[in-house]
Amino acid sequence: MAKYNKTLHLIASKLGISDEEKVLRKAAEFERLLETKSTAGSNITDTSKVVICLDLAASLYGTEFDVKQAIKYSGLRPTVYANSKKIISNRLELDVDRLSVAVLCASLQNSGVQALAEKILEQYKQYSKVELDMSLPQYVCMAVYQACRISKVKVSKSKIIEKARLKPAQWNKLEADWSQFADTHFAVKKRGKKEVKNSIENVEENVPMEVDSSKQEEPIETFEPYEQWKKRMLDSAYSELKELEKSQSDKLKDMVMSPRRSPRKTPQKYSPYKSLNTKGSVRLLFPIESN
DSSP states (O other): OOOOOHHHHHHHHHTTOTTOHHHHHHHHHHHHHHHHSOOTTOOOOHHHHHHHHHHHHHHHHTOOOOHHHHHHHHTOOHHHHHHHHHHHHHHTTOOTTOOOHHHHHHHHTOGGGHHHHHHHHHHHHHHOSSOOOTTSHHHHHHHHHHHHHHHTOOOOHHHHHHHHTOOHHHHHHHHHHHHHHHHHHSHHHHHHHHHHHHHHHHHHHHSOOOOOHHHHTSOOOOOOOHHHHHHHHHHHHHHHHHHHHHHHHHHHHHHHHSOOOOOOOOOOTTOTTSOSOOTTSOOOSSOOOOO
């Protein structure tokens, strides 16, 4: 039996495949290949790499493999384990059906942005200070997304994120970096569209507009200056006030010139100081007693 890495042999024995010599040999080969590949941009631990290498080797030979136990020994969550397995599979060039710009554009029915997406992907690889594997799905998806954004082509962002196998927070961080790069290196396309728009507007300005002559003949409404309006309103108010004062003074004169009538005096019907018939008689102040 050949000598393998202690970690590799220990995990293989726990997974129950320590007797599968060809699987162990292939997993050791994958592990050595990974050491020559760049691991920049990934947080995969050595133990996780060993577990995933065993998983890939077992899948290659069709050997039974307990994935649940493998995820447990890798120390990763199921989703992280699946993404890490995909990354290592791409670096080892084992996935023949891996995502490409052409395949993604065809699935999204946006083949018109394929050339621009490939150009963005190639230039970002030269722009990046860290060596990156641009065949990874997140970079392919981001290149296509930026190409659609620059070309103003509608695309389902949720579908692209799903194919990128990233969490929303990871996607937002990657999008901010790529958007800044795309706006800087591909702003010529935006300026070109802006120039075309400006030229169209200039042409529209130079074209004479047909105006209906009947509308031009309508009288233009003029407004009286404020000072004139103020003077006119004050003069009108003063004249009305004078007329009111004159009418009140005339009424007062009429009341003074007319004689005042005294109240009508009517004699009392049974006055003690008057007799009923005073003609030819003397008025007595006291009544005469009769014997």
